[in-house]
Amino acid sequence: MGRTTHARFPWVNYIVSGEADALMGALCWDILHRGKDIPSADLPFGVFGPAHREAGYPSTSRRDLVPRAAIKNMRDLPLPDFSDYFTELERSLYADRIHPGLPLEFSRGCWWGERSPCTFCGLNGGSITYRQKPAEQAVEEMIEMSARYGLSRIEAVDNILAIDYFEKALPSLTALPKKFAIFFEVKANLKRHEVEKLAGAGVRWIQPGIESLDTRVLKLMGKGTTAAHNVQLLKWCRQYGVRVSWSVLWGFPGESDAWYSEIAACLPLLHHLQPGRTVRLRYQRYSPYHYASGKYGLKLLPAASYRYVYPLSEGDLKDQVYYFEDNEDNDVGGHYIAGDVNRRPGLQAVARGVDAWLRSWYEPKRPILSMRDSGEELTVEDTRAIAVECKHRVKGLKREILLAADEGVPETLLRKRLAATNVRQAEIDAGIAEMTARKLIIRLDGRLVGLPLWHPYQPMPGMTAFPGGYFDRRAMPVGIPRA
Numbered sequence: 001m002g003r004t005t006h007a008r009f010p011w012v013n014y015i016v017s018g019e020a021d022a023l024m025g026a027l028c029w030d031i032l033h034r035g036k037d038i039p040s041a042d043l044p045f046g047v048f049g050p051a052h053r054e055a056g057y058p059s060t061s062r063r064d065l066v067p068r069a070a071i072k073n074m075r076d077l078p079l080p081d082f083s084d085y086f087t088e089l090e091r092s093l094y095a096d097r098i099h100p101g102l103p104l105e106f107s108r109g110c111w112w113g114e115r116s117p118c119t120f121c122g123l124n125g126g127s128i129t130y131r132q133k134p135a136e137q138a139v140e141e142m143i144e145m146s147a148r149y150g151l152s153r154i155e156a157v158d159n160i161l162a163i164d165y166f167e168k169a170l171p172s173l174t175a176l177p178k179k180f181a182i183f184f185e186v187k188a189n190l191k192r193h194e195v196e197k198l199a200g201a202g203v204r205w206i207q208p209g210i211e212s213l214d215t216r217v218l219k220l221m222g223k224g225t226t227a228a229h230n231v232q233l234l235k236w237c238r239q240y241g242v243r244v245s246w247s248v249l250w251g252f253p254g255e256s257d258a259w260y261s262e263i264a265a266c267l268p269l270l271h272h273l274q275p276g277r278t279v280r281l282r283y284q285r286y287s288p289y290h291y292a293s294g295k296y297g298l299k300l301l302p303a304a305s306y307r308y309v310y311p312l313s314e315g316d317l318k319d320q321v322y323y324f325e326d327n328e329d330n331d332v333g334g335h336y337i338a339g340d341v342n343r344r345p346g347l348q349a350v351a352r353g354v355d356a357w358l359r360s361w362y363e364p365k366r367p368i369l370s371m372r373d374s375g376e377e378l379t380v381e382d383t384r385a386i387a388v389e390c391k392h393r394v395k396g397l398k399r400e401i402l403l404a405a406d407e408g409v410p411e412t413l414l415r416k417r418l419a420a421t422n423v424r425q426a427e428i429d430a431g432i433a434e435m436t437a438r439k440l441i442i443r444l445d446g447r448l449v450g451l452p453l454w455h456p457y458q459p460m461p462g463m464t465a466f467p468g469g470y471f472d473r474r475a476m477p478v479g480i481p482r483a
């Protein structure tokens with residue numbers, strides 16, 4: 001994109017393709033002293049200057065042949081200086097309504113995508129190679145930046161939380177006398193104890209790549225997780241009071257609308273968990289859908305709206321833009337298909353189901369499904385709209401089944417375990433059937449997934465607690481429209 005911008009817009013003198021941190025200072029110094037006439041041989045790798053328009057652009061062995069500067073060692077990056085922002089903020093008319101957070105960076109690239117990129121993801125550009133700051137440094141930087149600006153909200157701008165931070169950073173954050181409020185994007189395959197650890201360390205808002213509640217769709221996107229695990233994750237996050245930003249992505253090549261009917265059928269069971277939103281898939285540059293489009297049967301064209309923005313030929317647009325549409329899809333905008341119950345009844349049902357879920361989540365009395373165990377009997381309180389009873393008493397074999405389902409046990413394994421203790425198949429069938437009929441368990445991916453939380457569970461942070469900061473619209477003076 002940078003090379004095309006440079007080649008096609010002669011009023012742009014210099015472009016840095018890739019990560020500019022390490023070269024920006026010296027480049028600016030050079031431009032100030034030498035202007036537009038820096039010979040191409042004197043420009044750092046990844047920088048295009050006027051001389052390249054004459055001599056031709058350099059190329060590399062990368063997939064798109066375009067050079068791209070990349071930082072190898074995150075450890076050496078300087079801390080950002082936000083002081084001009086805070087000086088402005090003090091003077092702002094809205095100072096008392098803006099509650100800022102500190103955007104901080106601890107890694108680049110994606111350790112999951114490095115091995116197996118999600119088919120839709122173009123987030124990492126050409127540098128998916130994962131690079132991270134050491135965990136100790138990350139904690140030190142949080143402490144230093146928080147002290148410098150007097151703020152405890154921290155939004156990590158990373159694509160994905162580093163694996164070793166669980167062992168090496170979270171304990172130090174947990175031990176701090178005053179906790180930070182931290183946001184991280186994370187891989188969705190977290191375990192229960194990891195969610196608990198995050199919450200204890202102040203990471204009370206996460207964006208896991210949940211993306212769907214159907215394992216077949218998750219497979220299409222190469223997400224490396226399952227619907228059963230995603231439901232478990234939503235449950236644990238609700239248990240430990242970790243807010244989740246997530247979506248049901250739809251529109252994947254090869255998906256079946258019938259799968260969405262199945263998703264829709266399970267949504268009412270989840271009303272005590274945090275809802276997501278439905279979002280149509282968009283084809284991004286750098287994603288497998290883009291660079292291996294033929295493999296997925298796609299013929300991608302630049303998204304139509306770009307033609308109104310850039311006065312470029314179709315060929316240049318292809319090199320210039322980030323979003324694409326499938327030429328074979330006669331509904332490229334997605335509006336028709338999304339709104340057409342005849343063409344996508346399953347998807348329509350999911351959209352309606354998610355709306356209903358959101359409505360119930362924002363009701364003054366949020367639905368509850370939680371249980372306590374006396375050691376002999378589970379007492380389950382259920383205030384979901386689909387509740388069969390508001391109080392269930394679950395004993396004996398059914399209690400064992402519900403406890404095992406709390407861990408998302410594979411059904412065959414549970415059956416084997418119970419059979420080994422001389423429980424008859426008919427009793428097992430009846431126990432599982434009753435727990436599912438009471439809507440306390442769902443079957444997903446050959447697993448029995450128990451839905452109740454454990455009582456007591458942690459309160460969920462409110463919208464205003466977003467670690468990236470928030471703007472308090474409620475306090476707007478009369479006459480200023482709400483955004």
Ligand code: SF4
Pocket residue numbers: 110111112113114116117118121122123159160209
């Ligand atoms: S979607 Fe997230 S996990 Fe998947 S490749 Fe992109 S950054 Fe990595």
